[in-house]
Amino acid sequence: MANGYLSEDYKIKNQQVISELSNIVEKWSPEALIKFPRYLFEHKKLEPICILPDEFKRELIFGKLNCDNAKREYCEDESLYCSICLHSGLKLINKVMNDKNFSAGPPTLKMTFMDVPIEMAFIMAAHSDEGMKGKAELRALSSCFINEKILEILSPVRNFDNKIDDQMAAEFNVTEKLRIVIAYLELWAKSNYVYGRVMGYLDTPMLLIMTAKVFLMFPKASIPFLIEKYFLVYSKWNWPMPIQLTQIDQKRIGKFMSWAPGRERQFASGKELAMAIISPLFPEQNEAMQINLSTAKIIQIELKMAFAQIRKVDNLQALLDPIMANGRAFTEKYEHFVTFTCGGTELNVENFCNFVGKRLRHELLYFVENSLANWVRFCHVYPTCVPVEPSDDRQMRPTNFNNLHKKVWIQV
Known part of the structure; x- marks a missing residue:
């Protein structure tokens, strides 16, 4: 792996895993469609999406049995869970159903398959738009719609494309810029061991909100400039002052569902607020709620170290090497x-x-x-x-x- 980009060995291993898993899904149900994201960088896990008809029964995905590696043959129902369990390359598998908590994400199978960590999410797609209007509130809780809301907030920046010539517009594609900067920041966070929501570090939704804030501050900036300003802004940020893209309307119906510092302390048994990165979509929530004073200190140290490295670089185009060089083995x-x-x-x-x-x-x-x-x-x-x-x-x-x-x- 060079600078985090895909190596040939990684590509070959991934293709083998994708081929085996795709065959299992195809044999399990002809109605299932599995899609794997295209990765520009090496990831520690694969995150495929399995698309199923809206009326598909969840029991056919997860089954009623548990997978025991020593007794695989006893997992014999017709579920996808058991179909994967029977494969000799499976080491671990865990069901994440999220039946009642829509904001927690789609139902998922987490597994270690052929020595590769995999999180397979399941999406139920309707054949038509009938009945979808009644699900608007639930769909709004999806991180996909949070991403769309962020792009909507950035729309004034995107509309600037219409006011410049074609050559500049090609360089000023905000969506593409956002993708590149987020990919860079993900690589930085993973290289410095501050990526992972479960353990109280940063993750992609947090990085996206933080980056969008910088985009709004410097709407016409280049990618190297935006990266430099990202580390400048957040290494100097007055935490726990919240990062917000929109104001929270405290007068609307359902305001009690939205984030507020006092409300978070109440539900967190009075713990001190460390970081607040607020999602822009109702009900607004603190994406950084898992971050405590300890992990916040580590994140702030890494931000300051990265910014110090950037200040030593004369050519902003050469930002990658000094920051990634800081990412040593743990x-x-x-x-x-x-x-x-x-x-x-x-x-x-x-x-x-x-x-x-x-x-x-x-x-x-x-x-x-x-x-x-x-x-x-x-x-x-x-x-x-x-x-x-x-x-x-x-x-x-x-x-x-x-x-x-x-x-x-x-x-x-």
């Missing part, structure tokens, strides 16, 4: 580490370890950083779990425990 960033190992039975190890991972950043803040503030500046949790090889000492391990343990590096 074990090279710090001198002291604590390793947490999570283990459980094969049936529930994934859910249990996910729960442990979500709690780590809270426990470290309250029991390490606050208690040992004179010695510990902050704890940087590695954004993802790292698989641990199984132990050869079977006498020391109960036979009913899975070898799929996980570890997380913590800087202290």
